[in-house]
Amino acid sequence: MMTPATKLDEQAQNEALGDAAELQDQGRLLLTLLWLVALLLPLVVLGLQWLPHPPFGPPDWAIFFAALLALMGLGLGSFASRLRRSEQRLGRVLAQPWLGELIFSAHGLLLEVSPLVARLSGYSAQGLSGRPLSDLLPATEFEDIGDKPTPVLAGELLQTEMRCHDGQMLAIELVINPLPGERWQLLLRDLSEGQRSQQHLRQSDIVFYNAREAIMITDAQACVTAVNPAFTAITGYTAAEVMGLNPHFQNSGRHEAVFFSRMWQSLAERGHWQGEIWNRRKNGELFPSWQTISAVKNSAGQVENYVSLFSDIHSLKNAEERLHHLAHHDALTGLPNRLLFANDLERSIERAKRSGKSIALLFLDLDHFKLINDTMGHAVGDKLLHEIAHRLRNSVRAQDGVARLGGDEFTVSLEDVGGADDVATMAHKIIAALSEPMQLEGNQVTISPSIGIAFYPADGANTEDLTRAADAAMYRAKQQGRKTFAFYSTEIMASSVERVLIERGLRAALSAQQLELYYQPQVDMVTGRIVGMEALLRWHHPERGLVQPDSFIGVAEETGLISEIGEWVIQQGCRQARLWREQGFNLGYLWVNVSPRQILHNGIEDAIAQAMHENQLPGGAIKLGIEITESLLQSMPQSIEVLGKLRALGVRIAIDDFGTGFSSLGLLKQLPIDVIKIDKMFVRHLAVDGDSQAITAAMISMTHTLGMGVVAEGVETAEQLEFLRMQSCDVVQGYLFGAPLCPAEATQLLVKHRLGWPDPPSAEFSPPMPDKGQSDLPGLP
C-alpha cells in the first residue's frame, strides 16, 4: 500500500540528486552551444570575406580552428571536473549502508541493483537483472510502469512495500529519478527499523493506558505530569484533579517522616525505591499498595522525571492473613494446629519462667477412633472430631489453650494451675464431656479420650520435652484401659524409652534377619496325627536374646511396622509349607497369625495371593490357614469382604483366642470362619474349674452346630486331653504334643510322629518345661 511521503530526511541524497540533475541540464546546454559555435563561426568568418571591405583578411584557418578547439576544451574540462565531483558525491550517497539503488529501463525491466537491494530482497543481483520491476514492487502504482514512456511517479518520495524472495513484504521508502538513455533510477531505504521504534512507542502507550497497576509520572520537582486510567480506578482521582500536585495529596498519615526521608534517600542514591506504602483514596479510605518509584535521568545524569508504579494489595493482604490463619489452624476443627500450639506453648513457658508459676499440659488421644472411621466412614469420623473439638473448647476456660495436633490427638494447656488435684478434676471433667453420646448422621456414637498430664517445669523445661512427657503419660493411660488419665512419672518415661528402643530395634530386625518363625503342631483327636502347624514369631534380639511377641507386637502395630513384619511372616510360612510338602509331609494346614490391622488396611489379599503363588499353594497335602483375633469382629463389614476374598483363594480362616472377647457365636455365623480356637485360659482350668468345663463344652457343641471346626489351645495334660476328647473337640495344640520349635526341630518332630501319637500320648513324650511366656502367645503374627 503506497502512502504519500511525509518527510524528507535524506538531505544528502537529495542534494546529490539535485546536483546530478542540474549537471545533466548544464551539460546538455554546453554541448549545444559548442556545436553551434563550431558550425556557425567558420560560416560567419567566410561570409565576412565576401563583403566589399572585409574587416579582416582571410584568416589563418589553422590558428582559427586551434583557438576554437581550445575554447571547446576549456568548456568541456570545466564541465568534466564538475561532473566528476558530482559523481563522487552521488557515489558517497549511494555508498550509505541504508540506501539501495535500482536502475530500470523505460519498459520497467530491472537493469542493475545495488548490493543492499540484493541483500534486502534476498535475491542475487544477477537474479534480479531482467525481471520486471513489479516483481519487486507489487503495489498497483508500479504495475504498468513499463507501458509508459516515463514513470508518473518520478521525483515523488513514496512509502510502499518490497516483495522479498521469501515472499515477505518489506516496508521501504523510495524516490524515482530519470537517467540519460531512457533509464530510471530508483533509490530506496528500509523502513522496518523506523517502524519498529514507532511500534515500540505505540506499545509503551498501550502499557501506560492498559496497565492494571497505577502509573504516576512527576517532573523533577515531584509535580504530577501524568497518571494512567488504573491510577484513577485505584485512587478515585482523575488525571485533571491531580495534574501539577505533589503526590503528598495521597498521604495516609500512617508513615512517619523518617519513612519518606529514607525513600528519597534511596531514590537519590540508587535511583530506585520499592516497598509497601499506605495511601489514601479520594473517598478517604486507606489502602496498602506495593510501590516502585524510579528516577528517570537525562543524558547529562539529571533527574527529569519520577515514575511511580503501584498496585492495590488490599485483597492480597487479606489473602495473606487467610493463609496465615490456614497455616496455623486445623482446617477441620478450626483449632490451632501443631505449629501454633508449639508457638503458644513456648510463649506460655516464657511467661511461666518469669512468673515462677507452672503449666499443665494435657495430651488427649481418642480411644479406638479408627474403628469409627472404619465402620462408619471417614466423613462421620470428621464430624466426630469436629464435635470433640467443640466440646473440648467448652470444657475449659477461655484463657486455656486447646489445639489439635493431628489425627485424633488434641492438647489442652493450662497456665497458672494449682496442684495435681485441680488438674485431675479438669481431666475428669473433660473425659465426662467428651464421652457423652453424640448423634452423627442418624447414629448414636460414643467415644472417650485417654489423657496424659505433664507439668512445666517438673516434667519438661521446654516445649518438646513437655509434650513428649504428656504423650508418654497418655500412652500409660491407654495401657491402663483407656477412658482415663495418667500423670507423667519417671517410670512412664522409662517405659516410653523402652518403646522407642524396641521400635528402633524392630526396624533393623527384618533386614538383619533377626526374626524367625517357630512351629507348633496341631494334632487330630481321632487319628492322633499332625494335621497342622501354627507358625509363631520369635525375635532373636542381639542383646536381649529371644524376645517374646508380647513385647514387640504392640509397638509394631502402633508404628505400622506390623504390615512389613506381617508380610514377611506370610512369605516365610508359605516357603516352609512348600519345603515340607517337597519333603513329603502330609501336613494339612500351615497356620499363620495375621493382625487385624493388616486385614483392614494393607491389601492383605494381594500379599497372600502372591506368597501362595510363589510357593504353589494350596498344593496337595498342605494348605494355608490364617488366624485372626476376636477383636477383628468389631469391624465386621470390612472384615467380611476381605475374609471372603481370602477364602476364595483357598485360605482357611480361624478365630484365635476365642472366648476372651465379647463376640458371640451368633456373630461368628455372619463371618466366613472355618475354625474356632478355644483360648488356653479355658483349657488350663478344665480339670479344676466347673465353669471352664461348661463353657468349653458349650463352645465345642455350638461351633459344631455352626458347621465349624474346633481347636483347643494350651493342652498340657492327659486330663485336659481326655475332657476335650469327651466333648468331641476336633484338634488339640499344646505342650502335650510339642512346644513351638525352630524349623529344624519341627521337621524332626514331623519325622518322628509321621504316624501320629499313641492314644493317649505316651509318657516318653515329656513336655519341655514351659516358659509360660512362651506358651502364652495371644494374637501374635
Ligand SMILES: Nc1nc2c(ncn2[C@@H]2O[C@H](COP(=O)(O)OP(=O)(O)OP(=O)(O)O)[C@@H](O)[C@H]2O)c(=O)[nH]1
Ligand atoms: N476421620 C478422620 N480420621 C483421621 C483424621 N486424621 C487421622 N485420622 C485417623 O485417626 C485414626 C487414629 O487412630 P489411632 O489413634 O492410631 O488409633 P485408635 O483407633 O484411636 O486407637 P487408640 O488410639 O489405640 O485407642 C487413624 O485411623 C487415622 O486414619 C482426620 O482428619 N479425619
